[in-house]
Amino acid sequence: MHFTRSSGVLVHPTSLPGPPGIGDIGPSAHAWLDQLTQMGCALWQVLPLGPTGYADSPYQSFSSFAGNPNLISPESLIAEGLIDEAEIQNAPAFPVDRVDYGAVITWKRDLVNHAFDNIGALQDDFERFRHAHRDWVGDYGLFMTLKDLYGGHSWTLWPPLLRDRDPAQMEKASLAYTTEIRRHEFAQFLFFRQWSALRRRARSLGISIIGDIPIFAAGDSADVWANRQLFQLTETGEPAFQAGVPPDYFSETGQLWGNPLYRWDEHQRTGFAWWTERFRAVLRFVDIVRIDHFRGFVNYWEVPGGARDATKGRWVDGPGETFFETIQRELGRLPVIAEDLGELDPRVPALRDLLGFPGMKVFQFGFDTDRTSEFLPHNYPRNSVAYTGTHDNDTTRGWFDSLDEARRSFVLEYLGTDDSQIAWDSMWAVWKSRSVLALAPLQDLLDLPTEARMNRPGTTSGNWQWRAIPGAVTAEVQQRMQALNRATRRKPGKRRRSGE
Template structure:
């Protein structure tokens, strides 16, 4: 596949400034796109867009197909006549520099429910949406309704007949809770309408959207509940084996993610049909897709379901080339970025290169003690995507200030500068690299310290909350980005045509 040398910013919609409580996909996101265009950026990267579950993480979603209702714009609902403006004016008192998810979720749900009560002339459009998404939306609507009914508990703790999808009980529940199910489906309809408007605006400005998906589905999701045959589960629905990564330099016990592993033999028997639909759905939302933990398609760390850490696991081969060849036969060439960080089996870069997918390079990984690191910007190959840092890293300023004296001196020596504008100096180094794409989190454009970090891997509280404050993305910031893009020849160009 061919990508054009360009640049962009990583900023999840929740982090955008403007609306009460949480960034969303309404008018404030359109303002953000205009700002990106003025910067000379051709790319906007977001995190997974699904409904968030455990610890508000975008990587633990209740569905691989649904959108996050918390991103629905109340302003846009008012503009469509689905809400009265007074309902927004009476919003709770939210902080403007972080997301208070507990309060936001309850407030947004009430607004969407009120919008559903005013559906009026949108009824026919809603029914067409339900039909177009029939392969997943009924299961999702029932899943979310039952989750509400049973206090938010995992589906594995529901009454056994519902847990196991007994046909008679499924029919009974679908009938008894029909209105509640349709409310959840209507939220998906609203998300889809608003996102499609936003994406058309991005396309008109020459901005491509880079999406993101985790390789593994969350155990507590409609995906697993409705497709148990595709996952390695016990009779009670718990993971028989779970995903993670083995012990390494950073962790003596490894990382235990808890996601159930796939039954790849069953996926292959069905021609990877579930995955094809997953890709089809996500490419309706984005232009390019980053796959988290790409190495899992080559081999993955299998840990017993009852394990409390990731020490006693083993490497098991994934589907490899046959998976992507099968999917591409159905969908055509896939514009994918392979997250290929960490210690890798040699077969991982081999598969990445065979498929022509760019890998990732992260500036912060280049400055340990090894001065020959592949993560030093002058070594980045063209077919790569260069980052100052990702959502899992500290902000660039926070990272630099945490370094010991030796590594800090190495960074300054490499850059040939002082530390007065370290985030911008590092962006210059990344932007000057050969990598086809150069990206930085919005926090780095604003030169923010560690308090603005988006996620701290291995922790379950205080993450995913950061927001840019109103007025933070100044004219000066936009002009500096424009100058950076012009100087490094990363001007917007023609993008690969999107799937519809």
């Protein structure tokens, strides 16, 4: 797929200002699209949109096909007559600059349940939705219902007959908990309905949404529970082998992610059918897909299931070119950004280039060596996507403040500036590069310190909580972005196609 020279902002809907408790996909998100248009941006990048599980991480979702009910807009529910305005007016006193997930989840669930009780004229639309998504939504609804029933515990700890999906027990549970299952399915109906309206608005404004697809499914998910044959599991459903990355300069023990690894032989036997549907599903939500840990399709770090760290692993080859060729025969050319960061097997960039996918360049990674670094903007190739930082990085201001004196001097010398506008000066360097797409986290547009960081890899608390405060994206910020896009030829209407 050819991308045109353009720019955008990385911000997950949870971080948008406005609604009580958490950013959502209702009127405030529509207003955000208007602001992007005023900035001259054509891209909005979000994190995975699925229902969050462990540690509230978008990368550990209960389903690869479902949407996050916490993103459902109460204002949109009021507009459809599904809840009363008083339910927002009586909302808990949530903080405005961060998400208190524990409080938000309970409140949003109550709102959705009240909406379900008032389904009324939407009943037929809901039934059509259930039929259209019958391949996954029933399993998801039952999974979430049983998870509630058993205190939120992993499906591997459920009674064995339900854990193993005994047909008689599955039918019995489906009949016994029909209403509860329908409530979870209805939450999906609402999410899809609201997201579809938001995406239509984005398209009408000429804005493409960049989504994110984690390579590995969460072990505690409807995906794994309903498709055990596709994953390397023990008899009780625990990972026989788990995902991670090996020890490196940053970690003596590596990173242990805990996700079960795929049985790639089984996926290939089925023509990668599950993965094809996964791509089809995410492309219903977004226009472009960032593949997290792209290198895992070439080779991945296999760690024994019972290991406590990632030291005792080994590299195992993934499905490689065959995987993408098979899926693209079914879906056509995939609009993919390959997350290709870190130490790589030479076959990883070779596969990326063979497929024509742009890789990623991150400005903050450019100052550990010298001016030959591939992460310095003057070295970026045209077929790449350039970032000041990602959700896993510190804010640019926080990153700069954490550097030693030598690296700070290198940064300032490279930028030819002082540190008073470090985030914006970094954005100028990234935007001026040859990279076809340029993006920055919203925190950098606001020049925020490290306290606004979205995620600290390797930690499990305090992440994914940041929110922009109301009024943060001022007219001045929008005007500065518009000037930046105009000066660097990234403003919509004045763009060139990649490769020209």
